[in-house]
Amino acid sequence: MQRRSDSATKKNVWLMVAMLLVVGAILVALSVFFPKNGVQVGTVLLRFASADDYIPELAADSLTEEPQISPEQLLAERMEQMKLDRTAEFVKFFETNPARISFPLVKRIISDTAYMPLTDSLRAILSDSALIITEYGDTLAALPELREVIEVNYSYFDPLFQALERAADKPVRIVHYGDSQIEEDRISSTLRQRLQKRFGGGGVGLLPYKNTFYNLTVSEQMRGSYTRYSLISYDCDAERSGSLFGPLLQASVPIGQTTLRIFPRRGTTLSSPHYFNRVTVFAGRAPLSVSLADTTFQTRGTTFDEVAVAMPDSSTSVELTISGAGDVYGISLSTDKGVTVDNVPLRGCSGSVFINVSKDQLASYFATTNTRLIILQFGGNSIPALTSEKSVEFYVERLVRNAKHLSALAPQAQLLFVGPSDMVQSSLQGMRTHPYLRKFDTLARERLMAEGIAYWSMFEAMGGEGSMQRWVAASPRLATADYIHFTRQGAKEVATMLDEALMTAYRFYRLRQLETEPLNLNMDIDTTRLDSIAASRFEVMFE
Amino acid sequence: MFPDWLTHIFAYDSTSPLLFTQFYFWAFFALVYVLFAVIVSVGKWSNGKRLMRNTFLLFASLFFYYKTSGLFVLILLFVTLSDFLIAKRIYGSQQRGRAAAAKAWLVTSVVIDLGLLCYFKYPYFLTNMVNDLFGTQVQVFDVFAWVGNGFSKTGRFSVDSIMLPVGISFYIFQVISYTSDVYHDRVKPVDNILDYGFYVSFFPQLVAGPIVRASEFVPQLYREFSLSRRQLGIAVFWILNGLTKKLVLSDYLAVNFVDRVFDNPLLYSGFENLSALFFYSMQVYADFSGYTDIAIGVAMLMGFYLPKNFNSPYKAPNPHNFWKRWHISLSRWLQTYLYIPLGGNRRASFGTYFWIILISVIALILTGSWIVTAVILGIAAIIIVVALLVPDHRKKLYANLNSFITMLLGGLWHGASWNFMIWGGLNGIGIIVFKFWRDMSWHWRMFWLTLSTAAFVAAYLFTASPILRVAAVAFVIVWAVSLLRYAYYLICRIRKREASAGMLKIGQGWAILLTFVFITFTRLFFRSGSNLDPATANQQAWETAVNMLTQIGSSWNLRTVTEVFLSYVNVYVFFVVGMLVHWLPDKFKRWYRVRFAMLPLPLMTVLVVLAVFILYQFVTADLQAFIYFQF
Incomplete structure (x- = not known):
């Protein structure tokens, strides 16, 4: 008996060995023969590991691993890089740095052949002209053959920077539209804080009536009720047609009398975004009665109207009572000077809804608030749906159309498009960057630049392919486990990078301003010279 | 080199x-x-x-x-x-x-x-x-x-x-x-x-x-x-069973739902937060028991027997029974090497007092609040004084005290954070409340339940806090169901007959559901304290727990409920199927386990390959997109 069970055991253990080996062999065979890109069965894509995922030598290329820099290091490096670059190598920076803002392109006309004497009258004409003509001493290139070249328009943001420098006289508004990545006032709040520190100003900007999401900066309390309409269909109480949704793409109609109190979020340290001295109610469609600070105002009920009330300096909270049949499009808390940044999160939005909003309303909002910069941060919601080159092109064109649309409605404003973060797809070997993300990033940059819109690649700035994983794995976490959203800390880091990129452009602007002032036409400017001039001027400038 | x-x-x-x-x-x-x-x-x-x-x-x-x-x-x-x-x-x-x-x-x-x-x-x-x-x-x-x-x-x-x-x-x-x-x-x-x-x-x-x-x-x-043919088959079964639990019910659910909600609860609606809690209950069970299943299978192939670590824990009709089914090897370890040396269900030992003091000190450090510490010490003192004065209750009180300490230390075993202590403490309270409830007459049960329900509802009405709203709603539901059970009990008493078998089954089902919900709720504190940087874990875990409760207790937008459900339909389906399989009778599970074990080896081999292939699809499945995407 003992002997029999002993021999059975021996048989069984070898059966098990055989089974293990057979299973192994079949799986190996499967991984060799199974199509690498999977097999589509109905709606399901069946996939299986391929041999080179496991055997390092076969995949020598894919295994030449990029240095695994931690995001913290990377951030430090980027910052350091920016600081270094600011001394002279702006151009290089704006051509190659992953965290750069890509300036739009512009057509210029040049000539490179004959010369003609440069007279004062000609110089006067030229100074008004858009033509940039190479000057050599007292001669000027004649214009026998004018050539059209496409150059990077480094002066794109100059009007914005001029406005920011004059913000002490006339307030400047920056509107930040984005998807859920900026919900809770993430990213925008850091931008706002940093810009206000530099250029003055206060207030949290335009708020909906009332916030349906948590907001890092302010809290709201409401007595009474209202009906909310929104262009983003999931997030509203009722739907309605038409285009009257205002700058926040949502409209609220009070039911009876409603009182809204806005005050700093408890537990936050008070800083410039909490202090304001001007409250503006944007309304329209039908009249409303607005009471605040013991005074009652009536709106006219035109398509887009505003009631602006001066408040004592450094107010931190306000209570408004609104009644009537009109739409409330938003409440703006700002100051009469300096810069204010609006945070407009549109959850789930792909960035192609702007053409559906009333042109009149948007244009009046941008004009009355002196909006000088519109940031559009979209793409994250659509990347997972991109399945072909065609769909990427199609989506990019829609974004271009929307961006140009906004640009036309706000002629005084510059546009900056912020692309999506790194996004991943999972596979047995771990997560990999979505196959069409880089394609999207490249194409969107190219197309928007060509259409006169600046681009900032969040994907490149945060570290390119695979960075999302490292951001999630970082300690403290910089991105959440959905591999889509940044944590508050991560949002702060991204916003800081964006701000630094913008400020690098600003320093470049100042450098160029400095340069033009004592410009000597006899000076032949070569790049090495530019570097040294820039470096010395810069030191003085930024001391 | x-x-x-x-x-x-x-x-x-x-x-x-x-x-x-x-x-x-x-x-x-x-x-x-x-x-x-x-x-x-x-x-x-x-x-x-x-x-x-x-x-x-x-x-x-x-x-x-x-x-x-x-x-x-x-x-x-x-x-x-x-x-x-x-x-x-x-x-x-x-x-x-x-x-x-x-x-x-x-x-x-x-x-x-x-x-x-x-x-x-x-x-x-x-x-x-x-x-x-x-x-x-x-x-x-x-x-x-x-x-x-x-x-x-x-x-x-x-x-x-x-x-x-x-x-x-x-x-x-x-x-x-x-x-x-x-x-x-x-x-x-x-x-x-x-x-x-x-x-x-x-x-x-x-x-x-x-x-x-x-x-x-x-x-x-x-x-x-020694390895019999049947053991071989059973071992293979455990391994596949474990892999499936781990990869489908745990990893897939975690990656596609649970982690993201726990990471940033404020980004998600009340319904999503509540779902995440329940999914987490499934995930943590599938993860842990799946791993154990594999361990048992692998060990069995080498002729070694590891003790059963899970016995369908969500079939437990009360928190006490739950701990006899969940992480059994830890519960039994704690019982043998902690609870019994403390005096078990008979007496209080030096250890009992020692741990009470130590736990109070830990609570003081974690919360920085003397009040909390005073409350803990006060409750312990009252229990001990009552136990000394009323010899009839002494044993029961000491037993409860010792099991409460055991649960608290079981919580701290997972990590030194306030959340793990709350988690252990809630489980301790659950067990004690259950024991008192079990030994109480229906009249007293209804009396205490009505009193606590009224207290929570009043507290909610007074403060309008979303967290108290969650508590109030939960108590009202339990109270309403208990009222029905009480009514049925009274009817039976008046008619002088036993409760019918069907009704007892329904009662049992309710008890299982309630236990599951309770355990799920305690996990709120458990999960939000896990996988964190230890240096900041305490504060972050607490914030997560509070934010989740706040979201659950805030008003729900019913339009989003259907939308969430439709967007995450896979996740919901796997959860429901997982729970149903979990609740299958043991006998039936044993039956199909043995059936599988005795399959001819070639067929088993094919099934193994097929299972691996299917599991691979889950591992490589695309991440669930952030919902509400509108193209």
């Missing part, structure tokens, strides 16, 4: 520890198993061969642990050696009748083991404590890293942080059980250190249990290897 692929195979890489769910593990196992098969099947069984088998598995296990945890394998070797030697001393002292020496050795061993555990598990907590008490600015300093660097603060290892070696809580408990079992004469000390090392490090159960007690496993060291 070595080719890359060789390094890849043999060196420790912190970014890819060896897990059961990895291809690499199964290649490792196949190789180990082939060698194992050669060892056990060539020639006649003898003691030398037994030792060879154990030694071979010891080295395979050490390699496994090295691949999982790197040089922490030295810690494992150290506790193995220290407890092996100490157990011998204990036995020797006892043989010579020197009880005091034996006890001293036992204490030494426990101090070494718990000291190591505390060093790795509670360094941030302990430095915080020192800083709070003495106003110092002490930082965590890793002595082992310092030694590893050749007594230098810089070098290969960082001294500024202390990492937790994988599985340390499990094998420390295992060596404690060995010394304690030797001390209590439940097992003879193992003669050969190779045998003993194998017991401590046996790779299937090394990193995530079950915690194998010496008295159960040591005898197996000496047993001859």
Whole structure:
């Protein structure tokens, strides 16, 4: 008996060995023969590991691993890089740095052949002209053959920077539209804080009536009720047609009398975004009665109207009572000077809804608030749906159309498009960057630049392919486990990078301003010279 | 020095520890198993061969642990050696009748083991404590890293942080059980250190249990290897069962739903937060029990029996029973080595008072609030005074006190954070409330329930806090159902007949559901304290828990409920199917397990391949997109 069970055991253990080996062999065979890109069965894509995922030598290329820099290091490096670059190598920076803002392109006309004497009258004409003509001493290139070249328009943001420098006289508004990545006032709040520190100003900007999401900066309390309409269909109480949704793409109609109190979020340290001295109610469609600070105002009920009330300096909270049949499009808390940044999160939005909003309303909002910069941060919601080159092109064109649309409605404003973060797809070997993300990033940059819109690649700035994983794995976490959203800390880091990129452009602007002032036409400017001039001027400038 | 692929195979890489769910593990196992098969099947069984088998598995296990945890394998070797030697001393002292020496050795061993555990598990907590008490600015300093660097603060290892070696809580408990079992004469000390090392490090159960007690496993060291055809099949079944649980019900649910909500609850609606809580209950069970299933299967193929660690825990009709079904090896360990020494269900011991004081101190440090500490001490004092004055209730009160302490310490075993303490405390309260409820008449039950429901509703109405709203709604539901049960009880009494079998079944179902919901709720505190940077865990965990409750208690937008459900329909389906399978009768599960085990091997092989293929689809499934995407 003992002997029999002993021999059975021996048989069984070898059966098990055989089974293990057979299973192994079949799986190996499967991984060799199974199509690498999977097999589509109905709606399901069946996939299986391929041999080179496991055997390092076969995949020598894919295994030449990029240095695994931690995001913290990377951030430090980027910052350091920016600081270094600011001394002279702006151009290089704006051509190659992953965290750069890509300036739009512009057509210029040049000539490179004959010369003609440069007279004062000609110089006067030229100074008004858009033509940039190479000057050599007292001669000027004649214009026998004018050539059209496409150059990077480094002066794109100059009007914005001029406005920011004059913000002490006339307030400047920056509107930040984005998807859920900026919900809770993430990213925008850091931008706002940093810009206000530099250029003055206060207030949290335009708020909906009332916030349906948590907001890092302010809290709201409401007595009474209202009906909310929104262009983003999931997030509203009722739907309605038409285009009257205002700058926040949502409209609220009070039911009876409603009182809204806005005050700093408890537990936050008070800083410039909490202090304001001007409250503006944007309304329209039908009249409303607005009471605040013991005074009652009536709106006219035109398509887009505003009631602006001066408040004592450094107010931190306000209570408004609104009644009537009109739409409330938003409440703006700002100051009469300096810069204010609006945070407009549109959850789930792909960035192609702007053409559906009333042109009149948007244009009046941008004009009355002196909006000088519109940031559009979209793409994250659509990347997972991109399945072909065609769909990427199609989506990019829609974004271009929307961006140009906004640009036309706000002629005084510059546009900056912020692309999506790194996004991943999972596979047995771990997560990999979505196959069409880089394609999207490249194409969107190219197309928007060509259409006169600046681009900032969040994907490149945060570290390119695979960075999302490292951001999630970082300690403290910089991105959440959905591999889509940044944590508050991560949002702060991204916003800081964006701000630094913008400020690098600003320093470049100042450098160029400095340069033009004592410009000597006899000076032949070569790049090495530019570097040294820039470096010395810069030191003085930024001391 | 070595080719890359060789390094890849043999060196420790912190970014890819060896897990059961990895291809690499199964290649490792196949190789180990082939060698194992050669060892056990060539020639006649003898003691030398037994030792060879154990030694071979010891080295395979050490390699496994090295691949999982790197040089922490030295810690494992150290506790193995220290407890092996100490157990011998204990036995020797006892043989010579020197009880005091034996006890001293036992204490030494426990101090070494718990000291190591505390060093790795509670360094941030302990430095915080020192800083709070003495106003110092002490930082965590890793002595082992310092030694590893050749007594230098810089070098290969960082001294500024202390990492937790994988599985340390499990094998420390295992060596404690060995010394304690030797001390209590439940097992003879193992003669050969190779045998003993194998017991401590046996790779299937090394990193995530079950915690194998010496008295159960040591005898197996000496047993001859045997594997019947049926065991082979059952082992394969457990492995597949475990892989499915781990990859589908745990990882898929976690990646596609649970993690993201817990990471940032404010981004999600109340419905999503509530769903995430329930999914987490499924996930944590599937993850842990899946891993254990695989461990049991793998061990069984090598002829070793690991104790059952889970017994369909969500079939438990009350929190007390739940702990007899959940992580059984830990519950039993705590019962044997903590609860009973505390005095169990008979008396309060020195340990009882010691732990009450210690727990109060810990609570004081974690919360920084004297009030909390005073409340804990006050409650404990009242219980003890009542117990001393009313001898009739003494036993019951002491038993409750001891089980409450056991639950709190069970919570702290998971980590020193306020959340784990709340989690342990809630479970303790659950058990005690259940025991009182069980022993109460229906009239008293309704009285107390009505009172507490009214209190919560009043508190909610008074404060309008979303968190109290959650509590109030939960109590109102329980109260309403209990009212029905009370009414039914009264009817039965008036008609003088027994409750019908159907009604009893419904009552049982309700009890199971309620227990599941309760356990799920306690997990809110458990999950939000897991996987965090220990330095900031406390605050962050607390914030997560509060934010989730706030979201759940805030008003729900019914339009989003359907939308969420439709967008995550896969996740919901897997959850529901998982629960249904979980609730299948044991008999039926046993039946299909045996049916599978006895399938012809070729068919089984095909099924294994098919299962691997299907599981692969889950591993590589696209991440669930953030919902509400509108193109």
